Amino acid sequence: MTVTFEETDVEAPSGAERPSSDTEQPRYRDRDGGRTSRRKTSIHAYVGANGGGKSFAMVHDTLPSLDAGRTVLSTVRLLDSATGEPHPSYVRLTEWTQLLEAEHCDVLFDEVVGIAGARESGGMPVQVANLLVQLRRRDICLRWTAPNWARADKIIREVTQAVTLCKGGFSTRATAGDLWPVSRRFSLRTYETIDFEEWSLDKSKKLSLVKKAALWGPKSRAFASYDTLGQVERVGEVLDSGRCAHCGGRRAIPLCRCER
Secondary structure: OOOOOOOOOOOOOOHHHOOOOOOOOOOOEOOOOOHHHHOOOOEEEEEOOOOOOHHHHHHHHHHHHHHOOOEEEEOOOEEOOOOOOEOOOEEEOOOHHHHHOOOOEEEEEOOOHHHHEOOOOOOOOHHHHHHHOOOHHHOEEEEEEEOOHHHEOHHHHHHOOEEEEEEEEOOEOOOOOOOOOEOOEEEEEEEEHHHHHHHHHOOOOOOOEEEEEEEEOOOEOOHHHEOOOOOOOOOOOEOOOOEEOOOOOEOOOOOOOOOO
16 A cells, blocks of 8 residues: 655735635635545545544545535534535434435534434334445435444444544634633545554554645634534434434424425
């Protein structure tokens, strides 16, 4: 395997990049930062601790799809960096039926543990699990984030082609009262899924690095393209087991009335 390294220039933007007037649109940086390499895999995972930049990296890698007008079904709200409004190509993902009918699009599962966790055997409908192994036929690219690789549903891990380990640094607090510091520099290390799975089970194994990159968050276009503190949507209100996704109580499964 050919291992390549890319350390993107991550210096903070200079004052010259700030808008000169209130009417001028802010100019954001949008450097590659290893994105071209990561987009070669159609099913990609981003893992790391809270504030490590996994959602930031996922959105950064999705920007070319948004620019091309490709539909993006996402559990995290995507914004137009120029206006701050929801991006025209963004579709809010809230129901499994949206995936069953989707094609020619990108799908973003932010915090996949809340959607289909490894301990939630009835969280993902069987039909959706079958769809995950047929994404190529529907021209669907899937990107997902999780705090830990092993916490995601096994079916999602099995179809994932590469995983990027995200780590934040150069943290700061917007105000003195903030309890959660905000990272500004992000280190992204990409590995093949098979190697990462084996390494997760046995930390003594050597992990082969495929790609290394770094990104600076402030003044970047990706930072302005989503709300890092925004609510992440849960897909479906009732689990396949018949339990409510909120309180855990039982719900009666309604009779099917589809014409099909």
